[in-house]
Amino acid sequence: MRATNRLSAKGAAALAPGKYADGAGLWLIKNEQARGKWVLRVTVYGRRREMGLGAFPAVSLAEARRKADAARAVVREGLDPIKEREKAKREAARNLHFLNDIARDCFEARKAELKGDGAAGRWFSPLAIHVLPKLGKMPVADIDQTDIRDCLKPLWHTKASVAEKALGRLTLCLRHAAALGLVVDLQATEKARALLGKSRHKIENIPSVPWRDVPTFYETLANGSITHLALRLLILTGVRSAPLRFLHDSQIDGDVWTIPAEAMKGRKDATSDFRVPLAPEALAIVEAARRHARDGFLFPSQRKGVISDATMSRMMERRGMAERPHGFRSSLRDWLAEATDAPHEVAETMLGHVVGGSVERAYRRTDFLEQRRVLLARWAKHVTGQSGQVVKMVRGKP
Incomplete structure (x- = not known):
């Protein structure tokens, strides 16, 4: 009888339940005539082991022989084919992260x-x-x-x-x-x-209302609605829309609005809250907004939460304007540059920008609150249509 390849595919299917050797350690173990399993018996490190090669007839005789040949090759290398297979499975599973x-x-x-x-x-x-x-x-x-x-x-x-x-x-x-x-x-x-390759897309800045035209637009925001009040305060303070939309009454102390650090873009230090001085006009807007407040939030939406990021933009869009609320920060910055001689660090701080490197900021403890208070008061006068002279700032004095 042949030492290897004793079985045939047709004959294996006809075999009754039992154990049948194909040779060189490969066995077909049938629990019933139609089903069984392939097992390879090998000796590794002086110990006999049985390695499953799959179910019969899902794994054909030819495939079982190929698997057996691969396992025997691992044994000839002095390795345990069962452990090597488990190691390969673990490696494959580790790398199969979607x-x-x-x-x-x-x-x-x-x-x-x-x-x-x-x-x-x-x-x-x-x-x-x-x-x-x-x-x-x-x-x-x-x-x-x-x-x-x-x-x-x-x-x-x-x-x-x-x-x-x-x-x-x-x-x-x-x-x-x-x-x-x-x-x-x-x-x-x-x-x-x-x-x-290089992108052909040209990034366009958000259009802004020229600072000389801001008073004309501001005057049209006169119906006392939440949207009009929010836009007025946005213009007067130069803040971004997110902290303004989430303005809570508890953040107002006298004529200073303190925005929590986590609400300020680019400020990850939990201690760096941002103080915004409020001019008399801004305080009047806050007082008017308190009449609409819900759960302490001064600019609530009609249903729940606060007004959306798009509420003010849509109002300007409905008027046929290309400009958007965020552009009023540029209007303020241009006014600072053209109508005042505010130092760079003061002007940038007014917009909530982080100025200077970490070492410079560590030694500079001021947030220029008083200088910003003067500038925002002059800005409010300009915005409300009052004639405003060029503001002269003394560099370095808080």
């Missing part, structure tokens, strides 16, 4: 660095909208530059800023995967950038 999972884990790890723990979703949305629908179900180890290029190509020349954010987030996800011990190409995003 981008969906990695992206969400990366987001969770960075929440503490984001305003409001990332509740607004702005960090994750470039991935959720533009990357994960196409690449989310791919193992992160398989993602290469061509996958990324094909994913972002539709955006690259039309929505450059969105594509850049998506590419940056994806870079962080790949680094996160590498930190987890996964085998990824950390250069894939830069290679994709090279394949995409």
Whole structure:
């Protein structure tokens, strides 16, 4: 009788329940005529072991023989084929992390660095909208530059800023995967950038009302509605729309509005709250807004929460204006540059910008509150149509 290849495919199917040797340690064990399993008996480190090679007839005789030959080759190398197979499975499982999972884990790890723990979703949305629908179900180890290029190509020349954010987030996800011990190409995003080429999209600044025309627009905001009051206070203070929309009565102390650090863009230090001096006109707006307040919030929406980010923009859009609320910060900055001689650091601080390096900021303890109070009072006079002279500032004095 032959020492190997004793069985035939047709004969194996007809065998009754029992144990049948194919040779060289390969056995077919049938529990019933139609079903069974393949087992390879090998001797490793002087000890006999049985290695399952799959179910019969799902694993054919030919496939069982190929698996047996591969296992015997491992034994000849002095290794345990069962342990090596389990090791390969663990390695494959470790590398089979889908981008969906990695992206969400990366987001969770960075929440503490984001305003409001990332509740607004702005960090994750470039991935959720533009990357994960196409690449989310791919193992992160398989993602290469061509996958990324094909994913972002539709955006690259039309929505450059969105594509850049998506590419940056994806870079962080790949680094996160590498930190987890996964085998990824950390250069894939830069290679994709090279394949995409230079973007043809030109980023346009948000249009702003020229500072000389602001009084005319301000005068039209006269119906006392929440939207009109919000826009008036936005213009008078030069703040961004987010802290203004979430203005709570508890943040007002006398003629100073203190915006919590977590509500200020670019201020991650929990102690760096931002104080905004309120001119008499601004205080009058705050008082008028208190009549609309709900749960302490001065600019509530009609149903729940506060007015949306688009409420003021839509009002200006309905008037046929190209300008948007955020542009009034530029109006204020231009007025500071052209109608005052305010020092650069004072003018930038008025907009809530972080000025100077970390060492310079460590030694500069002032936030120029009094100088900003004078400037915002003059700005309020200009905005309300009163003639305002050029403001002379003494550099270096708070």
